[in-house]
Amino acid sequence: MTDTIDGAHKCARCSQLEKALELAQSRTANATRLAGKLKVELEKKLEEDVGFKKKLSRIEEREAQLKEGQMGMKNQVNELKYRNKHLSTELAEKKKALREVRLRTNARLARLSENLEAAEGATLLRIEDVNYAANAIQSSVVDLQRHLGSRGFHAVNSHTARELMKKLWDSSVKLTKACGAVSYQRKIDIPEGDDLGSTRGDDHDSLQDSWDSEDNIHNSIDKRARLIKRLRKQAEGAAVTVAAKDGRIKVVGESQAKSMVRELTNLCTELEEENKALLVKIEELRSQLSTSSSKAELSTIVTKYRLAIVKSRTSEKALKKRLGRSEAQIDKLRENEIKSIELERKLEQMKIVAREQKEKYTSLVKEYDHLNSQLKRYKISEETRKEFLESVRKEKNTTGVVETFPFLSPSENVGFGYEGFQRNIDEDVIDPVSFKSNLYDSNKSSSSYPDHVGGGNAGSVRFMGADYMPKETGQHGSFVPGGGYTDSVGDSARASFSVPDIASDLKVLNEEIARLQESLHGV
Structure with missing residues (x-):
């Protein structure tokens, strides 16, 4: 039976151990599986870390x-900025040169226009002179023809014919001078009167020659007039100056009109060519400016964000500086506020101290006044005591008996004579004024101990506001303050008759007054 029970127990224990073993194995398998998973995950994490x-x-x-690219772009941007700056300076220089050339050209053209206007004015004046001379010649010819038609060829020798011929000659000379050519001088010999010895044929030949010469003159005048009309430029007088390029051309007379016109035309063509060259240069500069501006726009596109970053950094620095300055100002304001608060507190303390000093001053003044009054009272009491002592001394000298008080002890019973009162006044506080009044105000002047003092008990003496009754004859007792009396000395308090030292009190009072004066002086 026991074997079966033990076997059952063993089987149950074995089953428990088997279950525990299986659980341990399953846990181990789970742990190994989890370790594998963790290892795989760790490898993945390591691979991810490597990646x-x-x-x-x-x-x-x-x-x-x-x-590196940013640095390269930065260098390129700096190079483009430098090129842009160089191009801008070059463009400014070229604009300046173009402006100077334009100003120089405008000045030259202005001078040319002025000279041309002067030449044109001179030409117009000469044309007017030529027209005037031609009209004079025509009128003279008409007059001569009329005269010859009415008189015939024989009238050549007449005075009127001579005058007309002179007019024709003068007009032709004026015309040749107006045209600017060398005057064609030909002397026409006209016989005067009948004394010349000339025939009508000779006169006719000479007149025909004069007409031929006049025709030649008219032909030359027509040619020159056509030349003047075609050119519309002629110098006035002996010389007309005309500016050409950087020099000056001097044209003298009508013979050099063509050279002047040629020089002027050459100057105009040169100016036009120079203007064309300048326009070409301006176009080139404009094209370069457009290319540089396009490059600059591209560079600005590249550097826009960089500039924005730089601006933001600069603004941040500026804001930080402003913040630092504002914080410093706030700190200064706080320090000033703290200082002002401290000053206000010190001011309040000074006010309190001043108030206390004022109160102390008033109290010291009051105390000083009180001490002065007390000093005066002590002086009065001292004088009264002196008078009292003098009266006691006089009484002693008159009687010759030392009176004693039986109610005092042997040490205290010195009597109320001179020595007793002197000791009592020196040792205790006593009011000598009241004591003297109590002693000497009564009508019983022969006795030193009055039976009745005003305001007290019968036969009592008032010391410092208390009534002390003396012992009757043959009795032993003591004075009791307040009017009490006992037969035995030990049954009640013994009276004290110590009087303060007036000199020491006065000394103390003087010291106190000096101290108060010093404190008042300090205040």
């Missing part, structure tokens, strides 16, 4: 490349 490191290295390389 992240590679990616980070690639990012760093890319960042370095970007920085």
